[in-house]
Amino acid sequence: MSAALPSASSAIIPSDLLLMAYRSGIFPMSEGRDDEEIFWVEPRERAIIPLDGFRCSKSLRKIVRQDHFRVTCNQAFERIIEACAAPRGDEDGSWISNRIEASYLALHHAGHAHSIEVWRTPEMGGDMGGDLVGGLYGVSFDQVFCGESMFSRADNASKVALAWLVAILRQSGAKLLDCQFMTDHLATMGAIALPQERYLDLLENARARADMSVPDAYAALLTAASSGAGAGSAGTAADGLAASLSSASAGSAPEVSPGKFIAQSLTQTS
Secondary structure, three states: EEEEEOOOOOOOOOOOHHHHHEEEEOOOEEEOOOOOOEEEOOOOOEEOOOOOOOOOOHHHHHHHHOEEEEEEEEOOOOHHHHHHHHHOOOOOOOOOOOOHHHHHHHHHHHHOOEEEEEEEEEEOOOOOOEEEEEEEEEEEEEEEEEEEEEEEEEOOOOHHHHHHHHHHHHHHHHOOEEEEEOOHHOOOOOEEEEEHHHHHHHHHHHHOOOOOOOOHHHHHHHHHHHHHHOOOOOOOHHHHHHHHHHHOOOOOOOOOOHHHHHHHHHHOOO
């Protein structure tokens, strides 16, 4: 990977500078939580998950369909990024410094950074408000979502967050889900590695405005699941799925659990 010189300033990274960097195919990292310097990374190889190539295994689809977890969007962004920055296993530090964390919180307030939260349900021994067991966050612009980090404190929690994210991005009209670096875990879920030059081509082809924002697409999917009506603009995956559900119910508008609706939408192409 290549990197520019570290920044000498300890102030947060301006949101417009962050977005300009992402649109150029680079992103910031640091050496540790207390490191005030950041460096800009441009990987030689980029990992993406094609939105029509997400691999949702039978076991994961079952977990999603049966609503083993409650999934929300942008309800606990600060807690998600704090959890992602926490040391894991034998790791002593994190690339998410306090400065980077503050910068992404500002980007979140500006409407360009979003989180998917996974909560333990009462049936699993949790409460509906505070038992956060997994999730992810990332940067959204144009028809692109750049996943930054995820965490899991319960089996399959981060996988559920990713499955919901894919469904949300399909509904939003996004074209590109960037995962930055390839891992064995991501590969099992359909991630592929591309040369940076090819990634930049995909980035350029996703310059247009998305049909709807990430939180609006999340809300549209929940609406479609509860009513069986069209979830968003004409031609979206949720519209087609809701229409098929309505037909199957002989004209009535069925109420479908959010998880079942998401699982069915993923089944259509994965």
